Amino acid sequence: MIKIEKLHKSYPIGKESIHVLKGIDLHIKEGEFVSIMGSSGSGKSTLLNIVGLLDIHDEGNYYLNGELIKDMNEKKAAILRNKFLGFVFQSFNLISYKTALENVALPLYYKGVNRKDRLGIAMDYLEKVGLKEWANHLPNELSGGQKQRVAIARALVTKPKVVLADEPTGALDSTTTDSVMDLLKEINDEGMTVFVITHEEEVAAQTKRIVRLKDGIIVSDELTKNTKQASHV
Amino acid sequence: MFDIDRWREIFQSINKNRLRSVLSGFTVTFAILLFTLLFGIGKGLQNTFKEEFAGDATNSIYIWSNFTTIAYKGNQVGKRIQFKNDDFTFLKEKFSTEIQTISPRIQRGVEVVYKSEKGAYSLRGVYPEYQILESAEIIDGRFLNTKDIYEKSKVVAIGKLVEKDLFGQLSALGKQIKIGGIMYQVIGVFTDPGGDNDERFIYTPFTTMQRLYGNTDNLDEFGITYNPNLSIDAAIAFGVKMQRALKDKYNVSPEDQRAIGLNNYASGNREVTNMMVGLGILIFIIGFGTLIAGVVGISNIMVYVVNERTKELGIRKAVGATPKDIVAMILQEAVFITTISGYFGLLLGVGILKYAGPSLEKYFILNPSVSTPVVVGATITLIIAGIIAGYLPAKRAARIKPVIALSAD
Numbered sequence: 001m002i003k004i005e006k007l008h009k010s011y012p013i014g015k016e017s018i019h020v021l022k023g024i025d026l027h028i029k030e031g032e033f034v035s036i037m038g039s040s041g042s043g044k045s046t047l048l049n050i051v052g053l054l055d056i057h058d059e060g061n062y063y064l065n066g067e068l069i070k071d072m073n074e075k076k077a078a079i080l081r082n083k084f085l086g087f088v089f090q091s092f093n094l095i096s097y098k099t100a101l102e103n104v105a106l107p108l109y110y111k112g113v114n115r116k117d118r119l120g121i122a123m124d125y126l127e128k129v130g131l132k133e134w135a136n137h138l139p140n141e142l143s144g145g146q147k148q149r150v151a152i153a154r155a156l157v158t159k160p161k162v163v164l165a166d167e168p169t170g171a172l173d174s175t176t177t178d179s180v181m182d183l184l185k186e187i188n189d190e191g192m193t194v195f196v197i198t199h200e201e202e203v204a205a206q207t208k209r210i211v212r213l214k215d216g217i218i219v220s221d222e223l224t225k226n227t228k229q230a231s232h233v
Numbered sequence: 234m235f236d237i238d239r240w241r242e243i244f245q246s247i248n249k250n251r252l253r254s255v256l257s258g259f260t261v262t263f264a265i266l267l268f269t270l271l272f273g274i275g276k277g278l279q280n281t282f283k284e285e286f287a288g289d290a291t292n293s294i295y296i297w298s299n300f301t302t303i304a305y306k307g308n309q310v311g312k313r314i315q316f317k318n319d320d321f322t323f324l325k326e327k328f329s330t331e332i333q334t335i336s337p338r339i340q341r342g343v344e345v346v347y348k349s350e351k352g353a354y355s356l357r358g359v360y361p362e363y364q365i366l367e368s369a370e371i372i373d374g375r376f377l378n379t380k381d382i383y384e385k386s387k388v389v390a391i392g393k394l395v396e397k398d399l400f401g402q403l404s405a406l407g408k409q410i411k412i413g414g415i416m417y418q419v420i421g422v423f424t425d426p427g428g429d430n431d432e433r434f435i436y437t438p439f440t441t442m443q444r445l446y447g448n449t450d451n452l453d454e455f456g457i458t459y460n461p462n463l464s465i466d467a468a469i470a471f472g473v474k475m476q477r478a479l480k481d482k483y484n485v486s487p488e489d490q491r492a493i494g495l496n497n498y499a500s501g502n503r504e505v506t507n508m509m510v511g512l513g514i515l516i517f518i519i520g521f522g523t524l525i526a527g528v529v530g531i532s533n534i535m536v537y538v539v540n541e542r543t544k545e546l547g548i549r550k551a552v553g554a555t556p557k558d559i560v561a562m563i564l565q566e567a568v569f570i571t572t573i574s575g576y577f578g579l580l581l582g583v584g585i586l587k588y589a590g591p592s593l594e595k596y597f598i599l600n601p602s603v604s605t606p607v608v609v610g611a612t613i614t615l616i617i618a619g620i621i622a623g624y625l626p627a628k629r630a631a632r633i634k635p636v637i638a639l640s641a642d
Contacts, residue, residue: 054551054635074556074632082553093548097249110553115238154552 001161001193002028002051007060009046020046022216023060028195030161033188033226035196035204038213044197045166047213051195052085052164053077065161082111086155090167092147094139094154100146101126101135104154111158125153129183145176152183162193169203181206243566253541257534257567258574261615264527265575268520268611269582272603275516277590282505292333292461293366294472295496296479297454305486314483314492318443318450324457327478331471333460336360337452339442345435346411347399354395356412356435358442359456366456367425367434374406374421381420381438388441390421392432412437415445459499465506468499520611527615532622535567539626547635556631560624567623568616575612582608 009021020043028034038044049055050062053072062069065084072080086107087093094103101122108118126132129149131142139147148168155163165184169177181203188194188208196207204210205224212220247254298314321337339358344351357363364376376390389412396405396419405419417437425431443450457475459468476495477487485492539546546559583603 052551074550078550078553078555078558081551087551093544093551095545095548097245102245106549107552109238109242110549110555110558115241158553 001030003063005061008058033194033208035207037204042213043216044213048197084161086160086163088151088155088165088168090170092151099136100150107158125157129153165196258570260530261574262578265578266582267523273586292458293498294457297494301492303486303489306484333458334362335457336363343413350399358439369423369425385441387417388420389417390436393424394432396422465503472497528618531619535622536626539630546630550635559631560627563627567619571616571619
């Protein structure tokens with residue numbers, strides 16, 4: 001699903017440039033539940049942005065769903081994002097003046113789905129994340145956990161191939177963290193590829209594969225006991 | 234392309250961000266309002282100038298005689314120069330191409346009596362042509378004619394206010410009134426754009442007056458309209474030439490400014506024309522300045538709006554909006570707000586002009602109004618400015634990588 005070969009990325013800061021990713025090789029197959037661990041500055045967010053087509057890489061190859069990502073223009077990237085990727089952000093990134101339902105329906109608007117259909121689909125997904133009753137509330141009327149579940153519903157609504165979650169629990173307390181992680185697990189169980197970035201061990205432990213990043217290179221890549229249990233079952 | 238979904242997005246965005254929308258609209262409303270008021274007031278000033286000159290024919294020249302102030306060719310200081318009937322023929326023949334109409338005039342203060350009503354008025358003995366000089370308009374009956382002159386008839390055309398004073402609501406036409414002890418028949422009533430004073434005159438045939446008051450061939454002054462084909466400079470020169478000719482005829486020093494007086498409307502016309510041009514330039518500069526200020530205002534607000542929305546735009550891009558979607562959304566919103574608020578400013582401006590217009594007359598502002606093309610032009614300018622002002626930041630916002638937009642908190 002996601003195949004990365006010798007990926008490099010640098011950011012110019014003033015006249016200097018910081019080499020953030022120093023040759024990453026990573027292969028994520030369909031249906032995997034992967035977490036990227038690393039302290040801040042390890043390059044994990046940069047990796048997610050590149051994988052999410054929110055940013056472009058300098059060197060190396062990146063294949064998304066078998067397609068080589070190269071010479072991406074904004075329009076092509078937008079279409080691919082809309083088609084293949086769903087995003088969940090640490091700060092939720094809901095549009096403040098739209099209701100939960102409208103926020104979830106937004107990706108469908110850009111996909112060209114008509115209003116009636118997209119509100120119907122969005123409602124189904126809100127129900128799936130358990131927030132049907134909150135459909136007509138604005139984001140600031142929701143708790144952090146609820147907001148993140150809305151964001152997850154929004155990520156799922158276009159039926160993407162991969163859900164990318166950047167510190168999805170970073171702004172949540174431990175109870176809500178668990179409920180959000182349970183939701184992500186559930187999604188993964190349904191066959192969705194889930195790609196989580198986190199610096200919390202407890203969160204990473206709930207995924208099936210942990211990739212540890214340090215100073216722009218992968219230092220370890222191992223399956224967790226969840227996978228082993230799953231494979232035993 | 235009408236896209237109901239996009240409109241819905243825009244209405245929601247405008248409606249849910251009312252303060253922002255109202256503020257950006259306010260700039261435009263204010264610019265158009267100022268523009269409308271300014272142009273309206275400018276137009277009002279121009280109307281006033283036009284009106285001031287509407288009292289008399291704009292190509293009038295009046296020429297009269299007085300006492301000499303410089304001794305010359307045997308004439309002592311203080312000699313009274315007196316125009317005679319032959320001066321009429323003299324001028325008419327000497328300046329036949331320059332003169333359009335000419336009428337001699339005698340004027341006396343008289344007491345006028347009708348039944349129990351009486352009043353003091355100015356009686357003017359003139360030729361029928363004098364009607365043109367005064368721009369008088371007959372509202373009842375007729376003005377003097379050549380036959381009256383020839384027969385020295387005791388008839389008068391009276392101003393509207395004379396009729397009102399002496400006859401109240403009744404018609405004066407055909408009635409006999411006593412002027413300075415002599416009975417005259419009213420043959421006409423006129424109105425005069427020159428105002429109240431001009432509507433208190435009584436006109437009688439020049440010949441009648443000359444015979445009844447003094448029985449001489451003396452006259453007070455000439456009213457002339459010059460050939461309208463003359464340029465303003467030529468008309469001014471013509472006035473001076475005429476004055477010079479009469480000075481020669483009566484042995485008046487060329488330097489004597491008083492013995493033969495001249496009032497040439499052409500010089501006034503030139504001043505008014507220059508003033509109108511000056512006023513026009515002033516209005517244009519201020520109006521243009523207002524528009525520029527409006528454009529700058531919109532640009533600033535658009536930059537601010539796009540900055541404020543950077544994060545929202547980043548989210549939209551992350552969920553699949555193309556740069557084109559972003560630019561189109563921002564522009565459509567900008568144009569919509571600009572159009573609505575521009576129209577609002579226009580209505581407000583026109584309303585204020587209409588409401589306050591009448592009370593501005595004492596400040597020399599008459600019928601302030603704006604022509605539709607001017608205001609529509611201004612609004613379109615602002616809309617285009619809104620598009621340009623919105624396009625650049627929108628384009629930039631659409632180019633920002635979503636990752637940067639999203640990290641902007």
